[in-house]
Amino acid sequence: MKYLILLPVIALALLFNSCSSKDEAKEMSSISKSSVEKVTAKLIKKYGDQSKVRIEKGVSQVAMFWTEKDGSSSDFEKYCEDNFVAKNEDLDLLFKKLQSNFEVLYGHYNKITLDLNRALHLDGDPIIAIDEQFGAYSPFAHLVEDFFNNKIAFNVLLNFPHYSLKEKTELGEKWSRKEWAFARVGDIFTSRVPAEISQNISDALTKAGTYIAEYNIFAGNLVDEKNATYFPKDMKLLTHWNLRDEIKSQYANADGLVRQKMIYQVMNRIIDQTIPSVVINSDKFQWDPFANKVFDNGKEVRASAEPNNRYKTLLSCFNAQRQADSYSPIYPTYIDRKFEEEFEIPIDKIEALFTELVSSGTAKKVGDLIKSRLGRDLQPWDIWYDGFKARSSMNQDLLTEQTQKKFPNPAAFQSDISTMLKNVGFDNEKSNFIASKIDVDPARGSGHAWGADMKSENAHLRTRIGKAGMNYKGYNIAVHEMGHNVEQTITLQYMDNWFMRGVPNTAFTETWAFIFQSRDLMLLGHKNNDENVKYMKALDNFWSAYEIMGVALLDQSVWKWLYEHKNATDDQLKKQVIRMAKEVWNKYYAPVFGVKDQSILAIYSHMIENPLYLSAYPLGHLIEYQIEQKLDGKNLADEMVRMLTQGKMIPEIWMKGAVGDGISVKASINAAEEALKYVK
Ligand SMILES: [Zn+2]
Structure with missing residues (x-):
């Protein structure tokens, strides 16, 4: 279910974001170290030590983004001297003005976007070309550029400097609400990417989206070595979602195994790019994915493999993001921006959490339960086992x-x-x-x-x-x-x-949507959902977290590798993705499945069209279980308001306030362990 909302601070960061090395980043600034030191010393002398931290941070952050077109070094120094606000009551007044003006700006930007998309989103007249054009128009596009040009961005940086995730983590627990709000003001301008580069990034992502959107497999044209077909003639399966869902739906069929095996083979050929180009998005030919032969009405035809387009597309996203790196001195890589700035959870912490769950003994136990429910050995595609369906007793x-x-x-x-x-x-x-x-x-x-x-x-x-x-x-x-x-x-x-509105990141919004969804009967006025549903859901969620955490770990490794090999070719990238996919599989899945060297974790389309987003899904699973545990026996409404009015703290501190503990895999594992006692 798509969740659409503009979170302007994040949206800006995303739009005007990029990735590169810190040395390159310094080139954007035209201000020397001595100029920074000179004006810093002058301001400290004038306002005293109580303003020292704000002065040092503010001046150096203004310097990071100051370019020749903003003025000379002496203009920079004068700007800092003229605009630094030292007195508390003056700073409060400035905050009040920023708050009301940014609410006006973002609130209306959001409304314009919402209203311009009415034709596309709401039932009504047929959609014509101009609706698409209005829908694609972004009133946000020039905001950052404008606000550096009119120097509002510099005023914000000087007076409400940005705090890194590390600083927020170390200092944030002791901050007052006001200090938190001030820190959130400092999150608005963290990069100054030229509109042209933002456009290139947006173009690369759009192209990647189109590449995936047009990647259908005509399942009715898949044949085995006896030329037998297994799927309806007109069945069109989009990679990877429909392919995966077809595997899931075949669990209900007595002879589903042969079809699952066939789809799985298709997925492998997409990953290693041995798939013939002519069978992508076309029903012209028949294809035996096992022998990898293409037929035209029973007669074999020569067909060449897809020329690594999957990996070329990923590389072009990487290269587009990288162009903007040098304009993002605070978060100089796409990895930093995704994890430190957007999710606000360090990548190492996420890696540790996911690794804890995928290597837990619970995974093996749930795997064994699935094996006994299926009455056969596990196959690699059973990462998508669909048998823990919570069936309510209600008709x-x-x-x-x-x-x-x-x-x-x-x-x-x-x-x-x-x-x-x-x-x-x-x-x-x-x-x-x-x-x-x-x-x-x-x-x-x-x-x-x-x-x-x-x-x-x-x-x-x-x-x-x-x-x-x-x-x-x-x-x-x-x-x-x-x-x-x-x-x-x-x-x-x-x-x-x-400035504190919202939740820490998208995983938290999904959590509340799922908490409501699982109480749908209660909302209708029925009694609570039954226990059996709860246990099945715990196993279903655990197994899907186990599956998608591996995919997310792979996604992370790929981007780390890309940053270490910036000139990689598409062929090198393909080989490495497959190598890393097998590595993750052999570590965390082979012990449960009893099968080695599978590359299936590399099939996810998100990896190509929405890089590094995948980690949000399993985070959502974990948070949901921790919150559900806290809600047990309490009034949902009171707890919901209490937790949510914390606003946009960083996830770790928000969770401590909400459930008394940071993000952890324990609640999810415990719920699955409890369910294992009852579900056979
Ligand atoms: Zn949702």
Whole structure:
């Protein structure tokens, strides 16, 4: 389920971001060390030692981004002297102005984007070309450039300097709310990437997205050595999602194993690029993926392999991101920007967490349970085992009858939100207020949630309701999106200051959406979901965390390798990705599966079109279990408001405030261990 929201601080960082070495970064600045020292000493002399830290940080950060076109060294020195704000009450006043103006800017930018996309997102007139053009237009694109040019960015850096993740981790627990908010102001301008380079990055990502979006396999054209076909003639499977889901769905078929094996072989050929070009996105030929032979109506034809396009695409994303490195002196690599700046969890910490879970004894135990449930040895594609499906004791048809009657249209859903919120423990006042800040709109697609970014605006819940009314499946998805909207509303409307709005990162928003989704029956007014559902869900989540953590570890290794081999060719990259995929497999999966040297972890499309995003999924799983454990026996609404009004702290400190402990794999492992006692 797609979660759409503009988190402007992060969005800016993403848009205007890049990666390179610290030495290159220094070249952007036209200010010498002696000039920095001179003005720093002058300001300390003038304002005293109590302002020393702010002066040193502020002046050096202004210097990092100051270029010749901003003025000479003496202009720089004069700028710092004229604009440094020393007195507390003056700084508070400056903060107040920045807060109200940035809320105006981001709030309206968000609203413009939301409104310009109405034609694309909402049910209505047919989409024409101009709708796509308006939808693609970004009112954000020149903000950073403009704000360095008019020197507002320098004022922000000078007076509210940026604190690194390490500093936030060390100092943040003792910071007041005001100090946290000041630090968040300092997160706005961390790079100064020219618009042209931002455009190149955006182009490379768009091309990668298109490469994946047009990578379909026509399953009905897959044949075995006897020329037999196994899939419906018109079945078109997008890599890797539909291929994987087809493997999942075949668990329900008595003779599904042969089909799973065939799809798995297709995946291997995509990874090692031995796949014939002519079978990608085309149903012209038949293809035996085992012998790797292509046929035209039974007659073999010569076909050449895909020429490493998968790895060329990844390389071009890497090279585009790298161009901007020298304009990001604070986070000089894409890896830094993703983990230190966006997720705000160091890559080493994530690696340690994931490694702890994938190498745990629990993985072996769950693997053994799957083996006995399947009645056969594990196959590598059983990383996608789909048999822990939580089946509620409630009849789905009866539920659909109920939801269709209850929600004939979006307005009916809208008017029931406050009642649903009361059903999970919100008091009258909060239920009514939160419900009043959510608009339900008829979606063109499957739906999404889009939050507001200024208090005067509402969050939007987009949902698709058929003519017969909302079916149970649609209702379940709408509840997921509503979880996002409730989180978005609490973290904007109940926040003590605007710069602290939101949650630490996207994994946290997904967590709350899933917490709501799993209480869908409760929201409808039924009693709590049953125990069996809870145990199956624990095993299902553990197994999918185990699977995707390996994929995320591989994604991380690939980017580390790329930064160590900046001139790598596509062929070298391919070989290394396969080598590293096998390495991760042999370490953490071979002991459970009893099969070595598999490269399947390299199949994920995210690795190509959304690099380094994959780690967010398993983080979400972990956080969800820790929060669920804390919610046990408590009022969900009170706990939700308590945790969320912490706002955008860094994840580690937010979690300590929320559940009393930093991010950990223990809750997830414990829940799976508990479930293992009951599920056979
Ligand atoms: Zn979501």
